[in-house]
Amino acid sequence: MYFIGFYALKLVNSASLRKGGSGSAYMEEYMTGGRGTGGFVLAMTLVATYLSAGSFIGGPGTAYTHGLAWVFLAMSQIPTGYYTLMVLGKKFAIVSRKTGANSISDFLRARYESSAVLIIASLSIICFLIAAMAAQLIGASRLLQGSTGLDYTTALIFFAITVVVHTAIGGFRGVVFNDTLQGAVMTLSTLALFIAIVMKGGGIGNIVQAMKAINPGMISPYGVKEGFMTVPWVSSFWVLVGFAVVGLPAVAQRAMSYRDSKSLHSGIIYGTIVSLVLLTGMHLAGAFGVTQVAGIKSGDLVIPTLITSLFHPVVAGLILAGPLAAVMSTVDSQLLVVVAAIVNDLLVNYIKPDLKAKFKTLRTITVVTSFIVGLIIVVLAFDPPELMVWLNLFATAGQLSTFLWPTILGLYWKGANAPGAIAGMVTGIGTYLFSNYLLPRPLGLHPIVPSLALSLLAFIAVAKVTRKPSEKVIRLFWGL
């Protein structure tokens, strides 16, 4: 398997060598795949990026414990398929072509012309995405551990090497190709698992009644535990994993990469259908699973246990490829964004600008950085916390607090300027970290809601009283 992989990588590698003459052409090719993504591929990469291990391992595991209430919570992701692509929309694609932006950081640099904005953004990407990747690796390793009996550490190292080698050498093209395949595998696995569970349980009606017999809370929107799934807290997820995912740098990067408006249109349709099939199927499988395999203790082991107990070992292996694929595609695109932040945003812009012209050196640095970041993640994942979902949501919320408003306001509001963006980012991250550690449910909400609200207020207030952005920027973004 590894040989085939390496051969494929060599091909990709030599292709990019022939194409990229200069350093900056290489960066564009590496980061956005040369903006050639078609509709189906766009949908699959987006779905694979945001429906991560959270939806495949953590989410269904939690649904196993809390029943339909957790599926209900997860359905706050109904809009993600269409919402992100419609809200960033064609304007984001047009602007990123006008400014030559390959990543969200390029976009922010062109829009705010401020080193401070860029440095805060890059540091936030590096910190929160490393946390996110560690969470994904933990999830995947638990999955391998739970289904094969492999030692946790071995599973972790095996998985990490595969992902890092792949991303380091392939760049966006490699990631995109892989994501498409993985998106397809994820969809098929989900359908197989869902159908198998429903057939074995004697139909949906019987399963729901069996859940009710275990605990009536399993089929109520308030869940089984008093005071956990409260209305304000559950509704907050519409912000955290629903509307605000527009602000995830990995998602925004995908929204720069499509070929033309037709690809965007079909991407929106495919993305909506595929993400809804995956979300509903996987979470219901977790919730229904409680009637078939009782007493699984760790949430992260529910899906692997269900799969191995329902299917013939060979089929089980194929189906397990689904959640593994989900993790892999999420980690590789996040790794890509982190490497972009370090090499593209910090190194080339602030430390050694002359690197832009040196294609070979740049490529070596990129590859080496990928390996170093990979190493840090593995070290972090060596000592895993109880449930990866919380680490994952922490990383998501941290990124949203940083990026949501600078991206949206920068794109649609002429008045958005650098001091406003800095105020918004600092307020957002500060409020989020503060309430995450000291005030777990402010007003009954998830901390992300007050943090985004305050961040927006700070952004607008500061931008109103400070100097407007330069006319040059406004012309670049709004002019022809």
Next chain:
Amino acid sequence: MAEMGERHILEKNEYGFVEDPRYRECEKEVWYGVLLGIVNLVIWAAAGYGLGSGPVENYSYIMGFPAWFFVSCIANSLLAIVATIYIVKRKMRVMPLDPMTEEEAEEYVRNGGGKS
């Protein structure tokens, strides 16, 4: 249209430059996404907490699911899919994404691209 002269086809904004004519359409398409999002949210909340709040004993069922769950999650997802297909096929427009010259922008507006 042509005799109106080129200056009238592309209007200048408060900064005194010609704004990209594609943005009007783009910004309209954003609202479709936002509105559909709000519709999904309202159905989710109304059905979930409206139908699901009574005692579990009194639940009614649709296709085996409790009614609150069927409407807020299953039916709502189907609505999202149908509405998305409708919006994309009927409301969103194909347009070039690359930077335009003034001539191309005029051409775009003349061909009805700038119509609201």
